[in-house]
Amino acid sequence: MAKIEFNGARASANSRVLTRIAVCSALGLSLSWLPSMALAQAAGGQPGSQQPESLPVIDAGAAPTSERNERLGSQTLAPLMVEGEAINSADAPTVGYSADATRAATKTDTPLITTPQAIDVVPREQVEDQGARTVNNALRYTPGVFTGLAGSSSRQTTIALRGFPGGDVNNTFMDGLRLANDPGSYSNIQIDPFFIERIDVIKGALSALYGRAQPGGLVNYVTKKPLDEQRRMVSVYGGSFGTYGAGLDLTGPLPNPEIGNYRVTVSGETSDTQYDVVERERFTIMPQVSFNLADDTSLLLQAYVQRDPEGGFHGSVPYDISVNGDRFGRTVDDEWVDSARNYEEFDRDINMLAFQLDHEVNDNVTLTS
Numbered sequence: 001m002a003k004i005e006f007n008g009a010r011a012s013a014n015s016r017v018l019t020r021i022a023v024c025s026a027l028g029l030s031l032s033w034l035p036s037m038a039l040a041q042a043a044g045g046q047p048g049s050q051q052p053e054s055l056p057v058i059d060a061g062a063a064p065t066s067e068r069n070e071r072l073g074s075q076t077l078a079p080l081m082v083e084g085e086a087i088n089s090a091d092a093p094t095v096g097y098s099a100d101a102t103r104a105a106t107k108t109d110t111p112l113i114t115t116p117q118a119i120d121v122v123p124r125e126q127v128e129d130q131g132a133r134t135v136n137n138a139l140r141y142t143p144g145v146f147t148g149l150a151g152s153s154s155r156q157t158t159i160a161l162r163g164f165p166g167g168d169v170n171n172t173f174m175d176g177l178r179l180a181n182d183p184g185s186y187s188n189i190q191i192d193p194f195f196i197e198r199i200d201v202i203k204g205a206l207s208a209l210y211g212r213a214q215p216g217g218l219v220n221y222v223t224k225k226p227l228d229e230q231r232r233m234v235s236v237y238g239g240s241f242g243t244y245g246a247g248l249d250l251t252g253p254l255p256n257p258e259i260g261n262y263r264v265t266v267s268g269e270t271s272d273t274q275y276d277v278v279e280r281e282r283f284t285i286m287p288q289v290s291f292n293l294a295d296d297t298s299l300l301l302q303a304y305v306q307r308d309p310e311g312g313f314h315g316s317v318p319y320d321i322s323v324n325g326d327r328f329g330r331t332v333d334d335e336w337v338d339s340a341r342n343y344e345e346f347d348r349d350i351n352m353l354a355f356q357l358d359h360e361v362n363d364n365v366t367l368t369s
Contacts, residue, residue, distance in 0.1 A: 088100045089101070089109050090102050090103035090104075090109050090222065091103070091197075091222060091225050093124065093197060093224075093227070094121070094123035094124055094125065094197065094198050095123075095125075096123070096125055097123055097125060097126055098121075098123070099112065099121040099123055099198060100112065102115060102119055102121065102200050102202075103176065103200075103222075104119070104173075104176070104200040104202050104218075104220040105117040105119055105200075105202050105206075106209075107176065107209060117202060117203070117204055118144075118202075118203040118204060118217075119200060119201065119202050119203070120142045120143065120144075120145075120200075120201040120203075121198055121199070121201070122138055122139065122142060122198060122199040122201070123197075123198050124196075124197050124198060126138075126141075127193050127196070127199075131237075132193050133193070133245075133269070134154065134157065134190070134193065135147075135157045135159075135190075135191065135193055135196075135199065135219075135221070136148075136150075136157055136158065136159075137193075138193050138196075138199060139159065139199065139201070139219070142201050144161060144162050144201075144203055144216075145159060145160070145161055145201060146159075146160040146163075147159055147160075149165055152313055153312075153313055153314045154273075154280060154311075154312035154313055154314075155188065155190065155311045155312055155313075155314045155346065155348075156181075156188035157172060157188065157190050157191070159172065159219050160216065161201070161203055161214065161216030161217040161218070161219070162203055162215075162216035162217065163216060164214040164215055164216030164217075165214070171213060171214045171216070171218040171219055172189075172218070172219055172221075173210070173218055173219065173220045174191060174220070174221040175220075175221070175222060175223055175354070175356070176220060177354075178210070178211075179191075189350055190308075190348075190350075191221055192267055192282065192284050192306070194235070194247050194249075194265070194267045194284075195223055195224060195265050195267070195284065195286050195304070196221045196222065196223060196224070197222050197223060197224045197225070198222045199219060199220070199221055199222070200219070200220040200222065201217065201219050202217050202218055202219075202220065203216065203217035204217055205217075206218055223286070223302070223304075224249070224251075224263060224265060224286075224288075225263065225288065225290070225300070226251055226260070226261035226262055226263040226289065226300070227251045227252065227261060227263070228252075228253050228257070228261050229251075229252060229253075230251070230252035230253075231249070231250075231251045231252065232249070233247075233248070233250075234246070234247070234248055234249075235247040235248075239271075241271055241272045241273055241274050242270075242271060242272035243270070243271040243272075244269070244270055244271075245267065245268060245269035245270070246268055246269075247265075247266065247267040248264075248265070248266045248267070249263075249265045249266075250262075250263065250264045250265075251263035251264075254289075258292065259291060259292060260289060260290045260291040260292050260298070261289075261290050262287075262288065262289050262290075263286075263288045264285070264286075264287050264288070265285070265286045265287075266284070266285045266286075267282075267283075267284050268282065268283045268284070269281070269282050270282075271312075273312055273313055275313050278310075278312060278313045279310040279312070280308075280310050280311065280312035280313075281308065281309045281310040282306065282307070282308050283306070283307045283309075284304070284305065284306040284307070285303075285305050286302065286303065286304045286305070287302075287303055288300065288301065288302045288303075289301050296359060296361075297357075297358065297359045297360070298357075298358050299355065299356070299357050299358075300355060300356040300357075300358075301354075301355050302353070302354045302355070302356070303351075303352070303353050304350065304351075304352040304353075304354075305350070305351055305352075306348075306349070306350040306351075307347075307348075307349055307350075308346075308347060308348040308349075308350075309347050310346065310347070311346030311347065311348055312346075314346065356368065356369070357369045
């Protein structure tokens with residue numbers, strides 16, 4: 001047990017402090033206090049007692065800065081470098097499975113984190129890792145999207161967003177422009193994913209920006225664009241049922257880099273499919289040239305040419321020739337199917353020409369037509 005002793009004749013605030021310390025020590029407790037508080041408590045306001053010492057006031061003009069720093073014990077810190085990275089354009093090639101911005105929701109290069117809309121981006125690398133040969137396959141892992149409306153049919157892209165099917169007409173766009181499709185699905189425009197840089201899936205009503213559209217949202221294909229650096233890629237693949245395909249992608253600056261850049265993308269595929277009388281063939285080329293008209297103005301010329309000599313399996317008959325004969329004057333027999341021998345004939349030609357003129361007004365405003 002601790003022993004507490006103090007001189008009663010000199011009992012003061014100082015002895016009271018010592019008493020508290022001794023009591024805490026006897027009870028196994030710890031005590032913390034500021035020295036200035038202890039000095040003030042010891043003084044007790046008595047004449048001649050010790051007072052807390054304050055720091056002297058430093059006159060800013062009394063001594064040079066280096067001398068004042070030395071007296072105060074301070075030091076000069078090394079410069080701090082802060083580096084930032086600009087948000088990539090929505091047309092720029094994606095890196096990995098992530099994307100910085102999108103143009104589909106607001107028609108401006110807006111960062112995804114600040115876009116008040118539910119958006120999913122399927123980048124180029126994900127399409128390649130999945131081995132997707134159609135847009136339907138590329139969107140299989142996207143939440144809120146269902147692409148199995150047509151079953152095993154491979155002739156069209158069928159996308160339902162949040163339960164609303166687009167009827168193959170109202171929810172597929174390419175570079176912000178609606179693809180002109182036929183609700184009967186026999187003239188449906190089907191884009192090969194090898195020519196797509198990324199797929200933007202925007203959910204929710206967007207009629208204010210795009211006109212007539214399904215309330216579930218829409219899908220925008222962002223095609224590959226010419227780059228100012230040399231890139232070359234060759235792709236060869238094969239699979240079951242006699243499936244073979246190849247692709248070639250070339251891009252880089254023109255002979256005079258100041259004029260602009262070019263890109264040529266080519267692909268071809270043939271397959272016997274899993275059906276005895278059905279084949280699938282597709283050959284596509286997309287040449288592009290971008291011209292630097294001025295320091296702040298550029299012009300992109302693009303062509304997309306696709307030939308499908310064999311359309312693959314479909315397995316359904318349009319309403320106009322199966323139920324209603326008003327359009328063609330007749331209907332087919334009830335037992336007829338379009339995959340029957342001597343009737344399985346389908347070919348499709350797609351020709352699209354486009355241009356894009358960009359003018360940068362300033363660092364924040366760019367006009368695009």
